[in-house]
């Protein structure tokens with residue numbers, strides 16, 4: 001199972017900051033094989049390999065595991081005991097045979113044993129037959145880990161990242177990219193039908209025994225059909241993230257380390273190279289760790305809530321090349337500040353901004369309240385489709401700029417603007433979608449809860465000479481109802497909420513304003529489907545949904561949705 005060491009390929013060119021010709025890949029199209037596969041060496045290997053990367057075996061089927069051996073349906077691997085099991089039908093460590101029937105939203109295989117019991121098994125893929133070791137067995141379902149892969153999926157590929165198995169950053173590197181795109185579309189369809197009770201074109205009606213579902217079924221039969229398009233993918237689904245926010249901690253020997261948390265834990269996996277990060281982010285992280293070690297900066301210890309350096313955030317403007325570094329500490333001052341500034345400036349040529357943030361709370365949140373620019377500019381700049389954006393440390397900015405352009409163009413297309421429309425952009429961040437819309441609308445009103453982001457949005461409108469915009473800081477569910485009371489009307493409302501979806505008060509206000517069109521951009525199909533049901537019940541029709549793959553190799557799915565007011 002040895003992998004050939006990669007040579008310089010298109011990916012390595014992309015890493016060096018050269019633009020690789022690209023265009024979206026749609027489901028069903030042949031996905032261009034990257035690096036090693038293009039060299040004709042291994043058909044089932046996908047993804048990039050950096051020069052010098054060790055060709056060691058990695059991935060979900062581990063050394064010492066058996067592959068393609070069959071065994072009895074149930075057997076104990078020894079050490080398992082009923083007493084150790086929780087309420088479920090299997091003992092801890094029992095090895096059971098199961099067929100994988102699906103994937104959860106976070107990329108774990110959904111496996112059914114011969115007893116009809118459901119086990120969630122990381123790294124198992126739909127269509128596979130596996131032997132799983134039971135880790136936890138509850139009444140209705142349990143958790144297991146892959147013990148033996150008996151029948152592999154045709155879509156299983158060798159994950160190229162050497163720490164994929166340990167790191168919690170990606171979940172789908174062992175699934176071919178084409179299959180990832182198909183799964184993402186199906187995941188959206190399942191949410192729309194199950195949660196939103198929507199009828200999707202080309203999908204069989206759902207049959208269910210429960211009375212509640214029967215009623216929903218009746219409603220479905222009278223319903224219009226929603227078109228769910230193929231997922232728009234990337235031609236090079238690697239090295240796409242413009243931002244990394246990584247925890248810093250100590251290894252067992254006390255050495256300062258930094259990287260992603262291991263899957264489902266807060267154990268840090270030290271990382272030098274991340275195959276979904278833009279190259280400058282890896283370089284900055286390595287430099288920050290190096291400087292911290294040289295300056296003997298104490299890493300933060302979560303258990304005792306002591307130490308200094310908690311997180312490093314680095315962001316790069318992909319078009320401008322500008323780099324921002326944010327050091328987040330548990331202490332109110334950054335120890336050896338002058339040396340930090342000197343060393344970071346010396347070692348990062350494109351550095352434009354050094355920011356310090358203080359987070360001394362016992363919390364999983366990365367940022368604390370206080371942010372201070374230590375050196376350089378308060379913002380870095382980037383460009384999307386010819387529009388220029390200033391981005392400050394605390395502002396949201398989409399992490400995959402290539403796909404962001406695709407997503408925003410789709411949002412503008414769905415808004416169908418003619419130049420005379422009043423548009424509201426709710427959850428507008430630094431005004432990115434707002435400015436795309438402002439190029440084609442009479443006026444755009446943006447609202448966003450983070451005040452710094454609204455400052456960026458105003459600056460961005462001026463920067464691009466777009467004076468047909470108004471931005472206000474505050475919760476969308478408070479500001480927009482007030483605008484409505486003050487007599488504002490809108491022809492189109494665009495929403496792009498965080499994962500929890502739209503606040504019910506905002507949905508109510510949208511129904512009261514009655515815009516001709518609503519464009520819903522979502523990063524969570526479950527809350528999207530919930531909110532679409534509210535809008536449908538309030539007089540809107542979901543016309544079409546386009547999933548856009550903003551986060552290749554992970555289980556995350558982004559969608560752009562068009563709703564129109566019923567006649």
Ligand SMILES: C[S@@+](CC[C@H](N)C(=O)[O-])C[C@H]1O[C@@H](n2cnc3c(N)ncnc32)[C@H](O)[C@@H]1O
Pocket residue numbers: 396397398426427428429430431432433447448449450453474475476477496497498503523
């Ligand atoms: C998914 S981001 C979208 C931002 C922007 N549309 C973009 O594409 O960059 C969601 C944004 O909603 C903001 N937000 C979260 N809760 C909010 C609320 N209740 N009201 C207004 N904005 C909110 C977040 O700060 C974040 O900027």
